[in-house]
Amino acid sequence: MDLSVRIGSLTLPNPLIAASGCFGYGLEYEQVVDLSTLGAVVSKGLFLKERQGHPPPRIVETPAGMINAIGLQGIGVHRFVKEKLPQLRAHGARTFVNVCGSTLDEYVEVCKVLSQAEGVSAIELNISCPNIKEGGIQFGCSLTGTYEVVSAVRKATHLPVIPKLTPNVTDVASFARASEDAGADAVSLVNTFLAMAIDVETRRPTISNVMGGLSGPAIRPIAVRMVWECYQLVKIPIIGMGGITNARDAIEFMLAGATAVQIGTQNFVDPFVWGKVLAGIEDYMTRHKVERLSDLIGAFDPSPVRGDKPVVGTNL
Amino acid sequence: MANLRLSREYSVLSLAAPEVGARTRPGQFVMLKPAGVTDPLLRRPFSVFEILRDSRGAITGVSILNKRAGRSTKRLYDLEVGDVVSCLGPLGLPFTPVSAPRQAWMVAGGVGLAPFATLAESLAASGTPTTLFYGARTSDELFYLDFFGRLGVTLVLATEDGGRGVKGRVTAPLEQALKSVGADGAMVYACGPEPMLEAVAKLAARYHQPSQVSVERVMGCGLGGCYSCVVPVKHGNEEANLVRSCISGPVFDGAELVWD
Numbered sequence: 316m317d318l319s320v321r322i323g324s325l326t327l328p329n330p331l332i333a334a335s336g337c338f339g340y341g342l343e344y345e346q347v348v349d350l351s352t353l354g355a356v357v358s359k360g361l362f363l364k365e366r367q368g369h370p371p372p373r374i375v376e377t378p379a380g381m382i383n384a385i386g387l388q389g390i391g392v393h394r395f396v397k398e399k400l401p402q403l404r405a406h407g408a409r410t411f412v413n414v415c416g417s418t419l420d421e422y423v424e425v426c427k428v429l430s431q432a433e434g435v436s437a438i439e440l441n442i443s444c445p446n447i448k449e450g451g452i453q454f455g456c457s458l459t460g461t462y463e464v465v466s467a468v469r470k471a472t473h474l475p476v477i478p479k480l481t482p483n484v485t486d487v488a489s490f491a492r493a494s495e496d497a498g499a500d501a502v503s504l505v506n507t508f509l510a511m512a513i514d515v516e517t518r519r520p521t522i523s524n525v526m527g528g529l530s531g532p533a534i535r536p537i538a539v540r541m542v543w544e545c546y547q548l549v550k551i552p553i554i555g556m557g558g559i560t561n562a563r564d565a566i567e568f569m570l571a572g573a574t575a576v577q578i579g580t581q582n583f584v585d586p587f588v589w590g591k592v593l594a595g596i597e598d599y600m601t602r603h604k605v606e607r608l609s610d611l612i613g614a615f616d617p618s619p620v621r622g623d624k625p626v627v628g629t630n631l
Numbered sequence: 632m633a634n635l636r637l638s639r640e641y642s643v644l645s646l647a648a649p650e651v652g653a654r655t656r657p658g659q660f661v662m663l664k665p666a667g668v669t670d671p672l673l674r675r676p677f678s679v680f681e682i683l684r685d686s687r688g689a690i691t692g693v694s695i696l697n698k699r700a701g702r703s704t705k706r707l708y709d710l711e712v713g714d715v716v717s718c719l720g721p722l723g724l725p726f727t728p729v730s731a732p733r734q735a736w737m738v739a740g741g742v743g744l745a746p747f748a749t750l751a752e753s754l755a756a757s758g759t760p761t762t763l764f765y766g767a768r769t770s771d772e773l774f775y776l777d778f779f780g781r782l783g784v785t786l787v788l789a790t791e792d793g794g795r796g797v798k799g800r801v802t803a804p805l806e807q808a809l810k811s812v813g814a815d816g817a818m819v820y821a822c823g824p825e826p827m828l829e830a831v832a833k834l835a836a837r838y839h840q841p842s843q844v845s846v847e848r849v850m851g852c853g854l855g856g857c858y859s860c861v862v863p864v865k866h867g868n869e870e871a872n873l874v875r876s877c878i879s880g881p882v883f884d885g886a887e888l889v890w891d
């Protein structure tokens with residue numbers, strides 16, 4: 316059975332990737348999961364300098380999901396390279412670095428630092444954080460902005476560049492296309508959906524930033540739809556995410572066109588999710604006689620189903 | 632293993648988790664979630680209350696002191712023997728123990744009693760003179776007094792309605808005691824509502840005694856992954872930093888926490 320997938324020049328042993336901001340810097344989880352067994356690990360979003368993020372409370376649970384406004388607290392790229400990368404390498408992790416910037420120059424600068432470091436497999440360009448004004452969303456919500464920042468980073472690094480797209484736009488696929496045109500090696504989607512929840516007893520916000528990003532199973536059907544839309548428009552690989560909790564969900568994203576998938580919120584619920592999803596994927600491959608997992612990418616058949624047959628046994 | 636209802640709000644939930652029990656040190660916590668439940672989605676953090684042993688002394692699990700407040704704690708309150716709970720832990724940094732001649736003073740407010748059962752046991756084992764300052768709303772909500780009594784812990788009680796012990800806040804008798812603390816000094820341990828923690832940390836500092844405070848924050852993962860549970864901490868003259876209470880706490884030096 317072959318579970319490997321290819322993203323540009325990279326080959327991952329399996330398609331499961333730890334989502335940015337949901338796995339610390341990876342090392343926090345070394346006791347729980349062998350980092351080398353993951354397809355890749357994405358770091359928390361990093362700017363050039365350290366950041367404190369938003370005051371707590373930073374998360375609130377909502378039906379089948381959670382809203383977060385962490386505000387990209389982070390140690391900055393220099394400390395990451397010095398303190399975290401060597402250990403990630405020692406663990407045999409394939410590390411994707413989630414890169415943030417307040418300006419185009421900052422994105423380029425952070426990517427240059429990472430290009431010179433050893434042990435970075437790819438750059439995930441965060442142009443989609445909904446929680447801070449200067450967090451790249453001004454690039455991620457404009458087609459020309461997306462094109463410009465991806466082109467600039469493309470010129471500044473030899474590493475694979477993977478823009479992470481926001482779902483908070485009318486037509487995500489056009490942003491995938493702009494990224495592809497600008498030389499991106501892949502795109503990842505989705506980041507969180509801008510959301511808010513009010514404490515009706517006090518009439519106050521539930522999190523300090525008032526608004527935040529919604530993640531978890533609540534967003535999965537929308538994320539699957541967005542991956543499918545992008546898959547039909549672009550040729551570069553898509554890394555899909557949004558509410559994946561088990562093997563079924565991961566396979567759903569792959570059928571919709573994802574080459575690899577990321578898991579975020581479910582890792583909070585169950586940090587042992589990785590082995591379970593992998594085992595579930597192998598089970599699916601056995602049941603469906605799939606030799607190479609990559610054969611499932613985009614293997615969704617959109618032809619109409621008959622309305623008199625109820626959907627059963629799919630455990631949506 | 633059991634879910635002992637202490638009142639209409641409080642219960643002691645005993646979990647068959649020998650490995651967790653064997654590894655837990657006083658002040659550490661576990662992340663719990665009833666198995667198979669997807670709503671609420673996230674686990675909740677609970678201080679380990681007791682380390683459970685069978686009649687021969689072998690560790691069989693841990694218990695938690697649960698107070699019904701929201702949906703998750705209600706679900707845990709309603710669990711019956713045989714229900715399965717997913718338990719991740721032990722997590723976080725424990726209390727740093729002290730030993731005689733310094734005394735140990737534990738200050739608990741309500742459900743903040745939880746981390747002190749295991750701490751009292753380890754202090755008793757080392758022969759450290761220990762006092763529990765324990766405040767609750769009413770005398771019905773003062774639990775496990777016999778347990779602490781058997782360990783030789785001196786009890787100082789306070790209830791808001793004056794039903795038992797001092798009427799009012801537990802910080803009042805604490806301040807009295809601090810005023811006359813002996814030359815050997817006391818280590819003040821605290822767990823309870825945030826205003827109580829702030830008052831205790833400030834009182835301890837005013838009377839030049841060290842304190843260790845166990846904070847409670849909304850937590851996403853308990854493992855350092857999500858950066859939800861941060862608290863402002865200040866070392867010396869450095870600027871305050873937001874640090875994760877799950878892996879750098881939940882126990883902090885009371886003098887280093889910044890209160891807003």
Ligand SMILES: Cc1cc2nc3c(=O)[nH]c(=O)nc-3n(C[C@H](O)[C@H](O)[C@H](O)COP(=O)(O)O)c2cc1C
Nearest residue numbers: 334335336360383505506530531557558578579580
């Ligand atoms: C607490 C939290 C922090 C996050 N931080 C980041 C981040 O730093 N950079 C980023 O690109 N995405 C971040 N995300 C978004 C996730 O990587 C992911 O895109 C999103 O949560 C959807 O996946 P999920 O439903 O599996 O969690 C964060 C999500 C959460 C819940």
